[in-house]
Structures are given as structure tokens and as C-alpha cells.
Amino acid sequence: MTDQLPLERLALWVEKRPDAVWLSQPVNGQWHDFTWAQVDEQARRMASALQALGCAPGERVALLAKNCAEWFIADLAIMLAGLVSVPLYPLQSAESIDYVLRHSQCKAIFVGKLDEPDKLAPGIPAEVMRIAMPYPTMAAQYTWAELLAAHQPLHEVHRQSAEQLLSILYTSGTTGQPKGVMLSAGAFAYAGSQSVREMQITEQDQYFSYLPLSHAAERFLVEMNALYSGGRVAFVESLETFASDLRHVRPTVFFSVPRLWTRFQQGVLEKLPQAKLSRLLRIPLIGKLVARKIRKGLGLDRARILVSGAAAIPRALLEWYQSIGITICEGYGMTEHLAYGCFNRPGQVRFGTVGKPMPGNELRIADNGEILLRCPSLMLGYYLDPEKTAETITDGWLHTGDKGEVDAEGYLKITGRVKDIFKTSKGKYIAPAPIEGEIAKNLWVEQVCLMGSNLDQPLALIELSPAAREQSQEQVTADLAQTLQQLNAKLEAHERLSHFVVVREAWTVDNGCMTPTMKIRRNVLEARFADQLGELDARQPLHWQ
Structure with a gap:
């Protein structure tokens, strides 16, 4: 039996x-619930409005928009009207928004909760109709409430087919312009269907949505898994x-994602320093009570499936969470x-790996170490870019650009990026990820x-954690110097690090150092610090910028 499509x-x-x-x-501290019937009615009314417009x-x-119930409802309305959704990151620049809207030839845009709507508004071309969700946001020609009130629920909804284009997801791009990934309803x-079946997720489960729904992982792991x-x-x-x-x-x-798992950990350690926590966890009965209290304080005392993705998570962090009874499943x-x-x-769970392929996925490692995937959820291609599509997919295999190894039991370990490997002036190649x-x-x-x-x-280059900024510079310097010394003792001669450079400015999406999916833009950092790095004192391996 074929899997039911989202609208089914x-x-x-x-x-x-x-x-x-x-x-x-x-909303303002009050919780508002939407039943399945209410979601369906609002989505059908908004679908009717989109057709009328x-x-x-x-x-x-x-x-x-940032995540909200109306994001789901708008997404379903777009499907019900037979349209194609184009999600944008709430942290995207106005220039990038303008590029995506023009490239995808968007007819309309839903705008909702945003931190700085006035900064983003110039990125929306005048010919694109704006529909404002019921939150403080930028000026729009139409409001959510007005459109719901003015239109009856769409009776004859669009009949989805598996091959139909459902959404274009633009990659944030560590280099160059974003690429439009075309994904089908199938x-x-x-x-969605395979994931909930494999993970045995049911209607009794509860999700918490806060990572951008414009990102494939949140769209799949929360919106689709909840729908299925x-x-x-x-x-x-x-x-x-x-x-x-x-x-x-x-x-x-x-x-x-790893950065937020780190923040949660730091929040715990600010209240309960590591040395004291370790002592308490070693005491049989008290250790269990302390761990349970921490889980409850985080709001994760009921969580049975805890996932980390989007970037590599340090093994030490996984082991720390394990010590308080939280097993993070990296994907x-x-x-x-x-x-x-x-x-x-x-x-x-096998720490240090991203697990085994999900059902229906085929995985192999190319001769150059690149991870290749073939699966039924593969994109239709990049929108308006057949050349890039042909470069990325050959014989149905997706060239991921990531390097990896598969162990005897089928667990995949990511070892770096094919293009991230760089060559020193001595002609030696180095893989940065490990x-x-x-x-x-x-x-x-x-x-x-x-x-x-x-x-x-x-x-x-090192950006310090918030906890480090509250310590004395002498303490942080000593600890980092010890890390550098211990690391260099394990590395090959050509891999040994000359310096740790502690940067003052945080790496953010706004200053271009991070993508909206929280990946570091290595090329931007290289360009930004290139001049300073050539002038470092060889006698001082730890440098504060």
C-alpha cells in the first residue's frame, strides 16, 4: 500500500x-489550542482566500515567520489550494529574501512573528502580496483574521499526487547564492510515514517546535512526523x-542542535558546578534524584526520543547528558x-556515529570517501538549475559532499567535508572536522x-561560551593552553596547531559568519581574519584577538 500523502x-x-x-x-502567556477540525477549517478558508487573490x-x-500554529495552517492552506510553499528563514537577510522571492517567482507571502520585521520588509518586492499572521509584524495588504472571515472553507480541495512539487526549500548555502531544493508530496x-513507523511515534506523543520550520529537519521531524x-x-x-x-x-x-544542547548544559552547570555534580551523581540514590531533578528542570523528564542534528555534536557532550539520564540520538x-x-x-545508540540508514535508504561510500545516498525522499532537483542537479545526482545517487566511514555493523561516522579539506603551505592536506x-x-x-x-x-579560531566570559581570562587561558598541548601531542606533525585565537566578536547569522541553519561559514571567517593571522607571535600559542 502506498503511503498516504500529507492532505490525505x-x-x-x-x-x-x-x-x-x-x-x-x-500568546501573552496564555495557551490557545487548535483541534484537527479547527486547523482543517482555517486551512480551507485560507486556501479559498489564496485562490480568490x-x-x-x-x-x-x-x-x-517564526514557528507558530498559523505556520502549519498556512502551509496546509497552500497545499489545499494546489500551490507550492517556499519557506524563508526568520533570520534571513533582506537581500537573500529578495533573491529567493524573485528566483522562485512567488505570488504571495505569509509574514508572521519576526524579531526585526522592519529590516526584512525591504526584501519583499512590491508585486508580492503580503498576508499578515495574527502577531505584531510588518505592514501587509491582508490580515489573517480578515481573510478567514471573508471566505468560506474551500470545498473542492486540490488532489495531491506523489510526483507533484509540494515545496521548494532554499539551502542556506555556506558559499554562493541559495539553491532551491524541489521536494515532492511523495x-x-x-x-513522515516511515519515520513514525520506525520510531513507533503515536498520537500520544508531544512535540515542542522552536527550530526554524524553514529548515528541512524541523519540517520533517516535527511538522510531518506530527501529521503522520x-x-x-x-x-x-x-x-x-x-x-x-x-x-x-x-x-x-x-x-x-549542538549549539543549543551546549547552552542547556551550561545553564545546568551555572547552578551546579561540574565538580559538585560529579560528586552527587556518584552517590547511588542521591545521584538518581539529582539527575531526575535536572531533567525536570529542563522540561525533558518525559522525553523518550531526543535528537541532535544539523552539525556534529562533541562526544563529551553526549556523555555528559548520558550521565544525567538523557540519551541523545544523533542523526x-x-x-x-x-x-x-x-x-x-x-x-x-553508538556515540561518535550518526547511526544507520533509515528504512528505504541506500548508503555507500565513494572511492574518495564521499557519502552517497539513494532514497525515496530524494529531491526532484534544484529549481531552475539543471546543471547543478546533474552534478549532485548521478544514477539516482545523491553526492552529499560529506566524507564518512561505515563500520562493520552499518553505523555511519562523518569524518569531514570533501571540500573542507585544505592544504598548508607545506603541501600537506588537513581534514578540519575531527x-x-x-x-x-x-x-x-x-x-x-x-x-x-x-x-x-x-x-x-575559537568563540568562547557564555560561561567562559564569566571566568577570569587567566583561568580560561590556562585551560585552553592545556587543551592545545594535549591535542598537539596526539596529532601528526603536519596537523599540529600553531595557535588558538580567541575571537571577541560572536559568530552570528547577522554578521554573515553563520548560515541560518547555524553552520559556520569557513570562507567568511578565513577572509575576515586572513590579515591578522599572518602576524601572530610564534612564541605565544594562545592569542586573544
């Missing part, structure tokens, strides 16, 4: 559980209420196959970027 799955829950709550949205089947409609159906499992989704209201919202929701399925995926790739299943992983074990390190192209020896 929605219809199933509306028929089976119309009065069950699906979405919960906090002149959006014809196959045309593109963008979404620019890709969404396959990823029938599980409830609660949204975060704001950054300020994040911790209290998480404690209120107590999700059973929770997805985060691996790309936008080009809707993030449905490899995963460490609960109870079968070395960066070792440096990241130091608790004072928030982020690290190895550089060395055309230098005699590589060096590491």
Missing part, C-alpha cells in the same frame, strides 16, 4: 479525531519564555532528501573553526 493524512485525523487538540500556541495551482507562496509522505503520527505540537512563544514553555510542555519527542540528513537519512535509534571535535570538548569553547590554507601550520 490530514483528512484522516479530521475524520477520526476532529475534536482532539493538535496544535497549542502561547488570484493564486493559481502550481504558483509559489512564501512563508516568513517525498514528504515517505519521510497524530501527535500534539506546542510552540514556543519567545526566546524569553523558552525555558518556561519547555517545562510547561514536557515533550516526549525533542529535537535540538544525519540534508535538505536534498528532506533530512531523512541516518539515525541512532533509541536503545541502539580536530575541531577534539577542541570542542573544552567546556569554554562555544564554537571552533580550523584554518590553515597556505599557512605553515593550521590554527583554530
Whole structure:
């Protein structure tokens, strides 16, 4: 039997559980619930409005908002009207928004919760109709409430087909312009249905949505998994209420990224220093009580599936969470196959790997070490870029650009990027990822970027964690110097680091050092620090910029 397509799955829950709550949205500290029937009605009214505004089947409609119930409803409305969704990152620059909207030829855009809407508004061309979600946002020609009130629910909804283009997801791009990944309704159906079946996720499960829904991982792991499992989704209201919202929701399925897992850890250690925590955890009964209290304080005491993705997570961090009774399952995926790739299943976790391929996925390693994937959720191609599509997919195999190894039991280990490998002035090649992983074990390190192209020896740029900024510079310097010494003792001669360079400016999306999916833009950092790095004193291996 073929998997139900997203709209068929929605219809199933509306028929089976119309009065069950699906979405919960906090507004000014008050929680508002949406049942399956209410979501369906609002989505049909908005679909009717989109058609009345002149959006014809196959045309593109963008979404620019932080996560909220209306994001899901707008996405479903776009599907019901036979349109194609184009999600945008809430942290995207106005220039990038302008590029994506023009490149995808969007007819309309939903705008919602945003931190600085006035900065983003110039990125929306005048000819693109704006529909404002019911939150403070930028000026728009149409409002959510007005459109819902003015239109009856669409009766004859679009009939999806597996081959139909459902969404264009633009990659954030560590270099160059974003690429539009075209994903079919069948890709969404396959990823959602197979995932909930494999992970045994049901309507009893609870999700917490806060990572950008414009990212393939959140769209698949939260929106699609909730649609296919029938599980409830609660949204975060704001950054300020994040911790209290998480404690209120107590999700059973929770997805985060390494940088945020690090922040959660630092929050615990600020209240309970590591030395004291380690002592308490060693005491049999008290250790269990302390660990349970920490889990409850985080809001993760009910979580049974905890996921980390989007970037590599240090093994030391995984082991720290394990010590408090939280097993993080690291996974691996790309936008080009809707993030449905490899995963460490609960109870079968192997630290240092990203798990085994999910059902239906084929994995092989090319002669140059590149990871190749072939799966039913693979993209249709890059929008308006057949040349790049042909470069990326050969004989149905996706060239990921990542390097990896598969062990005897089928677990995949990521060893770096094919193009990240750089050559020093001595002609020696260096893979940065494993070395960066070792440096990241130091608790004072928030982020690290190895550089060395055309230098005699590589060096590491380091952004300090918030906890480090509260320590004395002497203490942090001593700890980092020890890490550098211990690391160099393990490395080959050509890999040994000449310096740790501690940078003052944080790496953010706004200053161009990070992509909206929180990946470091190595080329930007290399360009930014190139002049300074040639003048470092060889006698001082630790340099504060």
C-alpha cells in the first residue's frame, strides 16, 4: 500500500479525531489550542482566500515567520489550494529574501512573528502580496483574521499526487547564492510515514517546535512526523519564555542542535558546578534524584526520543547528558532528501556515529570517501538549475559532499567535508572536522573553526561560551593552553596547531559568519581574519584577538 500523502493524512485525523487538540500556541502567556477540525477549517478558508487573490495551482507562496500554529495552517492552506510553499528563514537577510522571492517567482507571502520585521520588509518586492499572521509584524495588504472571515472553507480541495512539487526549500548555502531544493508530496509522505513507523511515534506523543520550520529537519521531524503520527505540537512563544514553555510542555519527542544542547548544559552547570555534580551523581540514590531533578528542570523528564542534528555534536557532550539520564540520538540528513537519512535509534545508540540508514535508504561510500545516498525522499532537483542537479545526482545517487566511514555493523561516522579539506603551505592536506571535535570538548569553547590554507601550520579560531566570559581570562587561558598541548601531542606533525585565537566578536547569522541553519561559514571567517593571522607571535600559542 502506498503511503498516504500529507492532505490525505490530514483528512484522516479530521475524520477520526476532529475534536482532539493538535496544535497549542502561547500568546501573552496564555495557551490557545487548535483541534484537527479547527486547523482543517482555517486551512480551507485560507486556501479559498489564496485562490480568490488570484493564486493559481502550481504558483509559489512564501512563508516568513517564526514557528507558530498559523505556520502549519498556512502551509496546509497552500497545499489545499494546489500551490507550492517556499519557506524563508526568520533570520534571513533582506537581500537573500529578495533573491529567493524573485528566483522562485512567488505570488504571495505569509509574514508572521519576526524579531526585526522592519529590516526584512525591504526584501519583499512590491508585486508580492503580503498576508499578515495574527502577531505584531510588518505592514501587509491582508490580515489573517480578515481573510478567514471573508471566505468560506474551500470545498473542492486540490488532489495531491506523489510526483507533484509540494515545496521548494532554499539551502542556506555556506558559499554562493541559495539553491532551491524541489521536494515532492511523495517525498514528504515517505519521510513522515516511515519515520513514525520506525520510531513507533503515536498520537500520544508531544512535540515542542522552536527550530526554524524553514529548515528541512524541523519540517520533517516535527511538522510531518506530527501529521503522520497524530501527535500534539506546542510552540514556543519567545526566546524569553523558552525555558518556561519547555517545562510547561514536557515533550516526549525533542529535537535540538549542538549549539543549543551546549547552552542547556551550561545553564545546568551555572547552578551546579561540574565538580559538585560529579560528586552527587556518584552517590547511588542521591545521584538518581539529582539527575531526575535536572531533567525536570529542563522540561525533558518525559522525553523518550531526543535528537541532535544539523552539525556534529562533541562526544563529551553526549556523555555528559548520558550521565544525567538523557540519551541523545544523533542523526544525519540534508535538505536534498528532506533530512531523512541516518539515525541512532533509541536503545541502539553508538556515540561518535550518526547511526544507520533509515528504512528505504541506500548508503555507500565513494572511492574518495564521499557519502552517497539513494532514497525515496530524494529531491526532484534544484529549481531552475539543471546543471547543478546533474552534478549532485548521478544514477539516482545523491553526492552529499560529506566524507564518512561505515563500520562493520552499518553505523555511519562523518569524518569531514570533501571540500573542507585544505592544504598548508607545506603541501600537506588537513581534514578540519575531527580536530575541531577534539577542541570542542573544552567546556569554554562555544564554537571552533580550523584554518590553515597556505599557512605553515593550521590554527583554530575559537568563540568562547557564555560561561567562559564569566571566568577570569587567566583561568580560561590556562585551560585552553592545556587543551592545545594535549591535542598537539596526539596529532601528526603536519596537523599540529600553531595557535588558538580567541575571537571577541560572536559568530552570528547577522554578521554573515553563520548560515541560518547555524553552520559556520569557513570562507567568511578565513577572509575576515586572513590579515591578522599572518602576524601572530610564534612564541605565544594562545592569542586573544
